[in-house]
Amino acid sequence: MNIRAILRKMGAVLLCASSASSLHAETIWSGKSALTWESTIQVGAEKFKSAENGTVMNLALQKTADDYQNLKIYAPTNGGWKEFSAGKTEGASYSGALVPSFSGKTARVSYALTKSDAENARAFGIVIHGHGAALTEISLSSPKNARENDFPGGNGVFVGKKELSSWSESISVPKSECAGARAGGTITLRLSAPKRKYEYRNVKLYASAPSGWQELTGGKLSGGKREGAIVPDFSGGTAEIAYTMTESDAEKIRAHGLSLNGYGVTVESVSLSSSTEARAEIGKNDAEQENAAAAKPESKSPSGTPFALHGNLRVSGASLLDKNGKKIVLVGFSTHGINFGNEFSRYVGEDTFRTLRDDFGANCVRLALYPGDYNGYCNGGDKSALKSIVRRGIDAAAKLGLYVIVDWHVHNFNPNDRWKTDAKSFLSEISHEYAKSGNVLYEICNEPTGADWDSSLKPYAEEIIPAIRKNAPNSVIIVGTNTWSQDIEGPFNNPLPFRNVMYTFHFYANTHRDSFRARVENCVRAGLPVFITEFGTCDASGNGGFNAEESRKWFDLCGKLGLSHINWSISNKGETASAIQSWCQKTSGWSESDLTESGRLVREHFRKQRQN
Numbered sequence: 001m002n003i004r005a006i007l008r009k010m011g012a013v014l015l016c017a018s019s020a021s022s023l024h025a026e027t028i029w030s031g032k033s034a035l036t037w038e039s040t041i042q043v044g045a046e047k048f049k050s051a052e053n054g055t056v057m058n059l060a061l062q063k064t065a066d067d068y069q070n071l072k073i074y075a076p077t078n079g080g081w082k083e084f085s086a087g088k089t090e091g092a093s094y095s096g097a098l099v100p101s102f103s104g105k106t107a108r109v110s111y112a113l114t115k116s117d118a119e120n121a122r123a124f125g126i127v128i129h130g131h132g133a134a135l136t137e138i139s140l141s142s143p144k145n146a147r148e149n150d151f152p153g154g155n156g157v158f159v160g161k162k163e164l165s166s167w168s169e170s171i172s173v174p175k176s177e178c179a180g181a182r183a184g185g186t187i188t189l190r191l192s193a194p195k196r197k198y199e200y201r202n203v204k205l206y207a208s209a210p211s212g213w214q215e216l217t218g219g220k221l222s223g224g225k226r227e228g229a230i231v232p233d234f235s236g237g238t239a240e241i242a243y244t245m246t247e248s249d250a251e252k253i254r255a256h257g258l259s260l261n262g263y264g265v266t267v268e269s270v271s272l273s274s275s276t277e278a279r280a281e282i283g284k285n286d287a288e289q290e291n292a293a294a295a296k297p298e299s300k301s302p303s304g305t306p307f308a309l310h311g312n313l314r315v316s317g318a319s320l321l322d323k324n325g326k327k328i329v330l331v332g333f334s335t336h337g338i339n340f341g342n343e344f345s346r347y348v349g350e351d352t353f354r355t356l357r358d359d360f361g362a363n364c365v366r367l368a369l370y371p372g373d374y375n376g377y378c379n380g381g382d383k384s385a386l387k388s389i390v391r392r393g394i395d396a397a398a399k400l401g402l403y404v405i406v407d408w409h410v411h412n413f414n415p416n417d418r419w420k421t422d423a424k425s426f427l428s429e430i431s432h433e434y435a436k437s438g439n440v441l442y443e444i445c446n447e448p449t450g451a452d453w454d455s456s457l458k459p460y461a462e463e464i465i466p467a468i469r470k471n472a473p474n475s476v477i478i479v480g481t482n483t484w485s486q487d488i489e490g491p492f493n494n495p496l497p498f499r500n501v502m503y504t505f506h507f508y509a510n511t512h513r514d515s516f517r518a519r520v521e522n523c524v525r526a527g528l529p530v531f532i533t534e535f536g537t538c539d540a541s542g543n544g545g546f547n548a549e550e551s552r553k554w555f556d557l558c559g560k561l562g563l564s565h566i567n568w569s570i571s572n573k574g575e576t577a578s579a580i581q582s583w584c585q586k587t588s589g590w591s592e593s594d595l596t597e598s599g600r601l602v603r604e605h606f607r608k609q610r611q612n
Contacts, residue, residue, distance in 0.1 A: 029138040034064055035071055035130035042076075043128075043138060048121040051113055056141035057126075059109040061133040063102050068418065070097040071130030073111065075120030081127070082120055088112040091174070093378050093422045100133060103380040107133070108174060110141070163194050163266045164203070170261040172208055173270065181254050181272055183247040187216075189260070190268040191232050191239040198264030202229035205243060207252030208259040214252055220244040232265060239265075255382075295471075298436035305401020306363035312438035313403075313476050315500045318529050319562060320476070330403055330564035331606050332362035333579065334534055336571040337370045337409065338389045339381045347570050348393040351588035353400050356570065359590075360603045361610035366405040366533060366566045367393040368446070369426075371419045373411060377426065378419040390430060398439055405533060405566070406430055407443040410480060414451035415444075416460040424467045431471040442468050443533055445480035447506065453482060453490025465498055478531050480504045485534070486512070488519065492528045502529040508536040508577075509554055510545035517557050524561045532558065532565035536577040537598040542568070543575040548601055555605050559612075567602045579603075 028047040035041070063069060074081040090110040092098045100107035113121065128135065162171055187205060206213035217226070223241040224232040232239035245253070260270070301307040311323030322328040333356055336344040348367065356362040367390055375381040390406060397404035408415075408423050415423060427442060434440045444464045451457050461479045468475060477500065481487045485504040495501075505520055524530050535554065539545035558565050567579065574582040579599030586594060595603065 027137055027139045030136065032134050032136050034134045035128065037129055037131055040127040040129045041135055043126050045121070045123060045125040048125060051118040051121045051140065053113065053115040053118055055113045055118055057111045057113060058139045058141060059135060060137040061100055061107045061109065062136055063105045063132065064134050065132035067132065069100050069102065069132035071100070071128060071133065072097050074127050075117070075124045076127050077120055077124050084111060084113070084117045087114045087117055093419055097130065099378065099418060101378060101380045164262040167261055167263055170259055171267060171270065173258040175254060175257040178253045178258055178272065181245060181250040183245055183250050185245050185250065186273045187243045187245065187258065188271045188273065189241040191241065192266045192268055193234050193237065194264065194266050201234065201264035202231055203241070203260060203262030203265055204229050206259045207249065208257040209252065213259055216243065216249045218246045219249055295435050296433055296437065301398065301401030307401040307403060307439045312474060315476060315502055315529050318524050318527050320502070320529070320564060327562050329562055329609065330364040331609050332356060332364035332366065332566055333570035334366035334407070334566050334568050335368050336569040336573055337368050337373065339370050339373070339375045339377060339386055341375065344571055345389050346587055348389055348396070350396045350399060352570065353396050353402060355588040355590065357400055357402055361606040364403040364405065364566065365393065365397055366407050368407045368409045370409045370411060371422060372413065378422045394434055394437065394440060398437060403439045403441060405441045405443050405478070407446055407533065410445040411447050412449050414456050415448055416451060416456040420460060420463065424464055427464060428467040428471065431468040431475065435471040441476045441478060443478040443504070447484040448480050448482055449484060451482050453487065454494055457482060457490065458494060458496060461496055474500060476500050476502065478502045478504055478533055486516065488523050488528060488530060492523045492526065502531040504533050505530050506532065506534045507554055508538060508540040509550040510538050510547040511540040513550055517553065521557065521561065524563070530563060532563055534568045535565050536568050537601055538576040542577040546576050546597055551601060
């Protein structure tokens with residue numbers, strides 16, 4: 001029987017990590033109140049008497065709507081509401097409002113008060129309003145540097161006084177505070193016995209995995225004994241439990257965070273500390289990450305490969321030109337969303353890309369990273385891990401002499417309203433690392449919707465493009481257009497004031513037919529540089545309606561106008577747009593029967609393109 005079943009049998013409800021008790025300090029508000037822009041949640045000034053510069057305000061949230069989730073925090077001062085926006089934030093990005101990063105249906109946002117925030121909160125309290133989420137708890141934490149001073153050699157990840165009076169109560173520490181967990185390091189619990197009498201006093205430690213909490217039992221224990229749960233030694237009135245992490249424990253905690261629950265104990269503090277060897281390892285890893293973030297040297301592609309032959313690209317009029325000033329057409333495949341897990345990111349690598357180059361005739365690959373959707377870069381995904389996949393793809397493309405598009409895969413929202421700061425930060429970081437890599441192109445918004453060109457997309461691009469150009473001044477940058485990248489008339493009438501910029505058009509052959517081809521041809525012939533960074537051979541949904549005849553009409557137009565075009569997608573997802581059969585587990589070297597009808601058609605087309 002698993003731990004959840006055991007606890008249910010005991011009549012308890014095991015809370016998930018993100019809905020557990022707040023970290024580091026006492027709760028100042030609890031309940032469940034849906035956030036709206038028309039109403040507010042208020043917390044009085046008396047709750048902020050101890051607030052100071054660096055005090056952390058923790059918000060526990062539950063998702064209530066799927067369109068978007070935003071919130072704002074203010075102090076209602078006599079001179080008007082003063083928004084809290086300048087402090088350091090974890091668990092959310094800031095794009096006009098705080099945008100929580102939800103893991104499933106829950107999120108935890110931590111905001112560090114500035115000196116001004118703290119002064120206003122002490123004098124006036126706070127108000128919160130928003131959309132798409134319900135607030136379930138607010139707590140205040142001591143400043144992080146104060147917590148660390150309390151725990152020499154370690155990091156105090158919980159400081160407060162939390163009585164665990166039932167197994168349904170828990171304390172959770174997010175993975176962001178567990179980055180230093182290593183084998184041989186120690187989790188230390190400082191406990192006291194509540195005045196209230198309990199029939200027993202127990203505690204358990206877990207890694208907060210989304211598939212279910214995983215109990216930590218394999219490490220060495222001191223300060224208590226294990227009898228199904230940890231039984232603290234309260235012989236001195238207080239207890240200090242020290243648990244030495246195994247390699248598996250540390251790996252799980254770094255990935256998912258730490259949780260504990262119990263019965264009949266008061267948790268005074270939780271700290272993580274590392275062994276001497278572990279601290280040395282952390283320092284080594286930090287140095288490696290710092291080196292990885294440094295600009296990489298210019299990559300040299302093998303002779304005869306696409307990049308070796310054509311070199312750095314530039315835009316002239318409506319055309320994409322190579323280093324020799326000759327027109328070039330990029331063709332290839334887009335990954336599916338690399339944030340959706342290994343099922344899709346496993347195609348990011350040399351073996352897959354080599355097959356696409358040598359067998360299919362591709363000269364370009366596209367790396368699709370969703371900021372939103374499941375496990376997205378700004379929606380609960382592991383940013384470090386996702387960036388590593390992007391780097392892996394860029395490095396593999398460079399080694400094989402392929403061009404590669406780094407795709408900030410905006411899908412069905414206005415990027416000027418959501419996650420713009422994250423877009424700028426991500427694209428700035430990647431363009432800094434690959435500043436000397438002429439084979440890298442940047443796509444800054446895949447398929448925006450509800451985003452007028454003049455008032456939203458053009459201002460967005462005018463802010464994002466300089467963040468890339470300061471590092472890679474000659475890079476080709478591709479800008480999405482409204483209505484899932486179909487409204488190319490917007491930039492045609494009001495183009496961006498930058499060189500080496502192209503504009504996105506997407507087609508799905510069974511949905512977008514003659515009228516759409518006419519729109520593209522009119523704009524391109526009038527001088528608009530268009531790049532088809534995504535096309536499908538089927539319905540716009542990506543599933544159903546395979547249409548070889550309409551696909552070939554698009555291929556003919558691309559050939560006539562010299563339009564680069566990238567197919568969605570190189571994956572075995574069970575949908576018509578996929579190039580690989582759903583039952584096929586190969587990531588390279590596919591046979592004819594391994595390919596879907598879409599995969600076979602596109603391969604045939606790309607091979608002809610290479611011959612021409």
